[in-house]
Amino acid sequence: MKRNSIKWKFIQNFMIIAIIQIVLTTVIFNITIRFYMEKDIRNQLYAIASHTEETILHTGPDLLPPPPFPKPEAPNSEDDNDLLKFYFMLDHSLREPLSLLNADYILLDSNKQKISSPVENSFKPSEDVSNKITDEVKTLENPNYENYINFTVEGKNYTAIIKPFSMKNPFGLGWIVIYSSLEKVNQLLWGLQIILFLILLLSALFITLFSSRTVKKISVSFTSLNQHIKAISARNFGEKIQVPVYEEFQEFINNINTMSEKLDVYDKAQKTFLQNASHEFRTPLMSIQSYAEGIQHKVIDSDTAADIILHESKRMTHLVEDLLYLSRLDSIEEAYSLSTITFNPLMVDCIKQMQGIANKNNINITLEAPAEKINILADEEKLSRAITNILGNCIRYAYRTIAVKYQRISENELEISISDDGPGIATKSLPNIFDRFYKGKKGNFGLGLAISKNIIEKHDGKITAENLNPGALFRIILPIIKDPVS
Numbered sequence: 001m002k003r004n005s006i007k008w009k010f011i012q013n014f015m016i017i018a019i020i021q022i023v024l025t026t027v028i029f030n031i032t033i034r035f036y037m038e039k040d041i042r043n044q045l046y047a048i049a050s051h052t053e054e055t056i057l058h059t060g061p062d063l064l065p066p067p068p069f070p071k072p073e074a075p076n077s078e079d080d081n082d083l084l085k086f087y088f089m090l091d092h093s094l095r096e097p098l099s100l101l102n103a104d105y106i107l108l109d110s111n112k113q114k115i116s117s118p119v120e121n122s123f124k125p126s127e128d129v130s131n132k133i134t135d136e137v138k139t140l141e142n143p144n145y146e147n148y149i150n151f152t153v154e155g156k157n158y159t160a161i162i163k164p165f166s167m168k169n170p171f172g173l174g175w176i177v178i179y180s181s182l183e184k185v186n187q188l189l190w191g192l193q194i195i196l197f198l199i200l201l202l203s204a205l206f207i208t209l210f211s212s213r214t215v216k217k218i219s220v221s222f223t224s225l226n227q228h229i230k231a232i233s234a235r236n237f238g239e240k241i242q243v244p245v246y247e248e249f250q251e252f253i254n255n256i257n258t259m260s261e262k263l264d265v266y267d268k269a270q271k272t273f274l275q276n277a278s279h280e281f282r283t284p285l286m287s288i289q290s291y292a293e294g295i296q297h298k299v300i301d302s303d304t305a306a307d308i309i310l311h312e313s314k315r316m317t318h319l320v321e322d323l324l325y326l327s328r329l330d331s332i333e334e335a336y337s338l339s340t341i342t343f344n345p346l347m348v349d350c351i352k353q354m355q356g357i358a359n360k361n362n363i364n365i366t367l368e369a370p371a372e373k374i375n376i377l378a379d380e381e382k383l384s385r386a387i388t389n390i391l392g393n394c395i396r397y398a399y400r401t402i403a404v405k406y407q408r409i410s411e412n413e414l415e416i417s418i419s420d421d422g423p424g425i426a427t428k429s430l431p432n433i434f435d436r437f438y439k440g441k442k443g444n445f446g447l448g449l450a451i452s453k454n455i456i457e458k459h460d461g462k463i464t465a466e467n468l469n470p471g472a473l474f475r476i477i478l479p480i481i482k483d484p485v486s
Contacts, residue, residue, distance in 0.1 A: 014211040016023070018204035027194055030189070037185055042148055045161040048103055049146075053163055063418050077332075091382050103180040106130060110174040112138055128153045134178050137162055145177070157182040168230030212304065228256065247426070277323070284312035322447040325385075336379045336458060342482060343374045347406060348385055354391040363398050365391070368405040374414055375481045378459055386455040390418050390447035397422035397472065408480065416476040423468040433465050 068082040114130055136149050140162070147162045160179035160215040228241045288309050292325045295298030351365050363449050394402045398420035406416040425433060456463045461478040 014208055015204075018207055020202060022200040025200055026193065026197060030193060033189060033192065037189070039161055040193065041182070041185065042161070043182065045103065045148075045159070045178055045180065049161050049163045049176065051081065052105065052176060052178065053165070057437065067466070070425060077210060103178055106133055106177045106179070107136060107173060108134070108175040108177065112143075115173075118200065126153075129158070129179075132158075133160065136160075137175055137177065141170045157186065207322045225253075225256070228260075232256075232260055232263065235268060237261070280320070281316065281467060284316045287312045317448075326452060337380065338377050338379055340375055341378055341380050343376050343406065343478075346378075346380060347387070347416075350387040350391065351404065353384075353388055354395065357392070358395050358402070361395055361398075362400070363395050363402060364400060365404060368403070370407050372408070374406075374408060376414060376459075376478055377481055378478070379455075382455045383459060385415075386452040387418075387476075390476075393448060394418055394422075394472070394474070395418040409477075412480055412482065414478045414480050417473060418476075419471055419473040420466055421471045424470060425465060425472045427467075430465060430467070434463070 002073050025372070069326055109115055112134065114134060132151050137143065137152060138394045140147055143162075144164050146164070148159070149162065150157065150159050152158070158179050158181055160177050162175055162177050164175055165173045178380050225241065228239070231239065240260070242255050291300060291305035295302050295305050347367065347369065351367060355365065391402065391404075400419050403419050404417070406414060409415045434449050453463050456476055459478060462475060463474065463476045466473050466475070
């Protein structure tokens with residue numbers, strides 16, 4: 001697996017997330033469970049201490065002799081027997097509420113000295129534990145208040161509750177310290193942590209396998225996409241991508257399919273353009289060549305041939321100019337000199353430019369304009385050319401009349417309609433009327449309407465063509481300036 005592949009990056013990120021999850025979960029679990037168990041242990045110690053305190057205060061005055069307490073070596077007297085009874089009751093009181101803890105106790109007199117138990121075989125804490133507890137009690141800032149302490153002896157952790165009795169009894173008992181080793185608790189914690197770690201490790205492995213499978217599905221989609229893109233680069237545009245992908249990639253697939261379709265249309269249009277352009281150049285060139293050879297061999301009148309050669313030369317010049325103009329319009333470098341212009345006089349000037357050709361063909365151009373002044377943001381020279389191209393197209397097909405009308409159709413839009421009373425546009429030609437080199441029966445080069453469409457769209461407008469009964473209608477929509485500049 002390559003380290004710079006998407007699959008590796010996904011798996012790497014999943015592994016990092018899994019490791020972070022294991023570490024965070026373990027740490028948080030450890031802190032939380034330790035806090036909970038320490039609190040629970042303290043609650044248990046408190047319950048034991050309270051129960052023991054009740055036993056001591058209830059039976060202590062009857063059984064305990066006044067201090068100093070007798071030595072436990074030879075319990076012969078009645079006082080010694082009472083002391084034994086007291087310790088037995090104290091042991092019973094201590095064991096009764098135990099659950100998780102294995103707690104024991106130490107009694108201290110009012111001088112903070114340990115009181116030894118007279119009960120044979122009773123639990124006796126090690127000297128180190130006894131000394132540590134005694135030292136802790138001696139160092140308490142407030143020995144007359146209940147205190148919790150944690151201490152360590154020989155590597156083992158202990159917790160204890162210290163309850164003062166000196167203010168509660170007259171028989172010389174100073175403190176009772178109930179303590180418990182945390183060894184079992186720590187073992188339980190370690191066991192829980194190991195179980196948790198194994199669960200998290202299995203979860204991480206499952207997540208890694210699942211992520212690997214998911215990434216494999218994604219990489220398969222990209223592999224298929226790569227093959228289709230290679231096909232597109234080899235100019236195979238027709239085939240669409242039919243790959244089941246996730247919703248997030250569907251728009252990406254649709255865009256590639258759209259791009260492929262547009263490239264296919266552009267490729268076909270380019271081929272058609274070159275074929276038509278070569279045909280348009282070949283026709284006048286062949287005519288010029290034929291008449292030039294006729295002059296050379298003196299089989300054609302030179303004056304007649306010269307007129308035709310000049311006419312065909314002008315036709316070629318006009319074609320080249322249109323091609324260059326359209327090329328400049330397509331180029332992003334072509335600058336549009338936009339300025340605020342009043343549309344009314346621009347429309348009148350366009351009609352005047354075409355009036356001579358219209359009169360020559362016995363065509364009447366009518367204009368219907370609103371009284372209000374309408375201002376637009378436009379390149380006057382280019383927009384004039386777009387409109388005159390449409391007028392010229394209508395003149396070629398009109399019988400008698402061309403009607404021009406413009407009006408505001410909304411606060412932000414101007415509509416211009418140019419219609420003729422001719423035969424209209426052939427149904428099969430209507431979708432292609434604005435394509436380059438697409439000509440009707442009386443068309444010149446098939447560039448005029450393509451130029452008009454390009455210019456109008458660069459002005460954020462749109463142009464459409466439709467048939468009337470009779471004739472054809474060209475409809476142009478242009479944006480209007482809201483605040484005219486005077």
